[in-house]
Amino acid sequence: MQVSCFVLRLTFLSVPLHSVHRRFVPVPASLRLERLDSGRLRSRRTRVCVLATTHSSRAASRMDDSASAPARTDNARPQRFCTRCGAQLTIQTPIGDYRERAVCERCALVHYENPKVISACVATSRDRRKVLLCRRALRPASGRWTLPAGYLEIGETSRDAARREALEETNAAVLVGPLLAVYELLQAAQIQLVYRATLERDWTPADYRQNAETLEARLYGWDEIPWDMLAFPTVAWALRYARSTLHVPDSTLVPEIRVKSASGEQFIV
Amino acid sequence: MQVSCFVLRLTFLSVPLHSVHRRFVPVPASLRLERLDSGRLRSRRTRVCVLATTHSSRAASRMDDSASAPARTDNARPQRFCTRCGAQLTIQTPIGDYRERAVCERCALVHYENPKVISACVATSRDRRKVLLCRRALRPASGRWTLPAGYLEIGETSRDAARREALEETNAAVLVGPLLAVYELLQAAQIQLVYRATLERDWTPADYRQNAETLEARLYGWDEIPWDMLAFPTVAWALRYARSTLHVPDSTLVPEIRVKSASGEQFIV
Structure with missing residues (x-):
């Protein structure tokens, strides 16, 4: 009492x-x-919470894999308070663990941080002669060309995420095919699953709808790709591998696996 | 004052x-x-924070993909307090977003939740006649046989994670090969990357070292696998696919992609 x-x-x-x-x-x-x-x-x-940045646009921002940025996780911030009880967190190595974590001493919750999955697609016209790219509206690499891509959400498959991102960013309906590539960016704490995809219908830049993440979208012939204006190395990797495997049937397509280490070194696994 | x-x-x-x-x-x-x-x-x-459950053991616990459990994320708990400023979170749809998130009205941080990546391996003897399994010490499915597996950590590749988990859980050094399977468990908010692997050296159950996650480890011939005592459907999927592709060279191995939907439905993509 x-x-x-x-x-x-x-x-x-x-x-x-x-x-x-x-x-x-x-x-x-x-x-x-x-x-x-x-x-x-x-x-x-009567405080109004204005949150103009969407999840997928932040995901696109996080496709940045420049070698100079420090290691970071989703929100680019350390965890300071316990999400379960609100107590201040401390950094320590839990018993039986092998690395430091943000730990709540009050309720004993360990706040793990793990890499996040990004789904992307290399979507081509049905004759596979052209590929769909969009131009970033957001930093980093705003104004440069990229693939439709974004974070995998709870409750959706990575293929559904690739389809959703293509629709959100380019207003193109795509049929998602086999896994084309797995790119691991250690510095960005990202693992990218890139799918081969095909446009469901004829699509022209006039079909593009304004959105927060892209300035425009268009179909490029394989020989027209603006290699010097691509947003990230991963976009170039995926486009090159997609082009080199155009003749490979979906059923025998072996994904390209590449890693970019924390120090910026790139290698094919 | x-x-x-x-x-x-x-x-x-x-x-x-x-x-x-x-x-x-x-x-x-x-x-x-x-x-x-x-x-x-x-x-x-003198409160001592006892955190006996390690990250990878929790990961293994979370390989549970039974259809009856509710959707959940890493810590099987809702986020209640802001990890940046400690304020209580509210559930709302941020402007420009399309789904509800846990949002901090004080500092405007959106607390996204995303599926986590689990790395696993089907590690065989060098003649590929036997496969390495370990018996779970933890719930769910404690006492049942599983693959070495655990969460992908910040700063490591999924292949390194598979190798690390094999070492931690079975004390076996493995050479990690190509991607064998991608399993997406929507209910568990997990995406599992399963690799083909080979034991670096001869290994016998006597090499096993006691650890928090496994009761024992052993090599099973393909005809001896205790199918009725496997911990999870994903273990059976991976073992069957590994066995059916034993003759396939690493360079042409196409990963099996399977999804288990939130309702428990399983399908091969």
Whole structure:
């Protein structure tokens, strides 16, 4: 009973405190009163959360595999607070583990970080003479040409993700074929699954619809590809391998596997 | 100044509170006093964070793909607090996005969740007559036979992960060959990359070393595999495909691609 009273008193007292530290005082990491934050106070503050960057556009941004950037994960930020209980995390090596993790000492949750999967496709016209590329609207490599690509989502297959990204970024409906390539970018903590795909219908640049991620989309003949204006090495790898295997039936296509190490070294596995 | 005093007073008062609610009272989600938790109080309470479950063992646990369990992600828990600023998260659809995410209204960080990659290998003796299996020490499917497997880590390739897991779980050094299979388990939010591998040296069960994840390891002839005692359908898929492609050279091996949908339906792509 004494405990409950104590909690209620805090709740009452924290209203002016909260409004003060919001504006003038750095938020102390040791004190957070979230019931207030999400309940009574929300209507007073009427804060609107504007999140203009979509997941897939961030994925496209993360196709950056330049050698100079530091190692990073999805959100390019360290994990500082426990997602389960909100306590501050510490870096330590859990018992039985072999590397350091962000660990919650309060609830013992280990916050693992793992590479993410990106799905992409090399989509060609039905006669396979032309390939669909889109021009990036976002950094890095904005203005340069790339493949439709984005993060694999919970609940979808990597092939569905490739189809979805093609539709979102170029407004092209594609039939996804066999796995064309697996590219692992250690520095970017990414593994890219690239599929061979075919346009379901005739498609022209007029079919393109404005979206947040691409400036335009078009079909390039294999001899017209703007190699000097491609966004990333992986795009060039995939296009070259797709072109060199145009004659290979889907059923016998062996994926190209390439790695780009943390130091920037590239090799074919 | 008033704010600082308030924080200090909480610090003082929370000592008995903390020791009480730890034992008798459910922790109110609205109240957390982390500076106490990780600072002054730590030495008095001498709370030791025991994290006996390693990442790879949890990965193995998550090879469970039974159709009855609900969709889940890495830690089988919803994200409740912002990992960057500690504020409580809300579920909403960010502008420009097409699905709900856990969003921080304070710092605008979107907490994306994505499928994780598991690396596994079907490791055979050099004459390819026997295959290396290990018996799970952990739930689910503890006591059943499986492949060496575990989560892909930041900074390693999926092939390195397969080699590492074989060493950790069976104490066998393996040479990792071509990609044998890609299995997507939508319900488990997993994508498994299974490699063909070969034992580097002669290996017998006597070489096995006790570890947290496996009870034993042994080499099975292809006709001795305990099909009824395999841990997961994916293990059976990989073993069958490995056996059926024993004669196929590494350079022409086409990976088997299978999906298990959220409803439990299995299909070969």
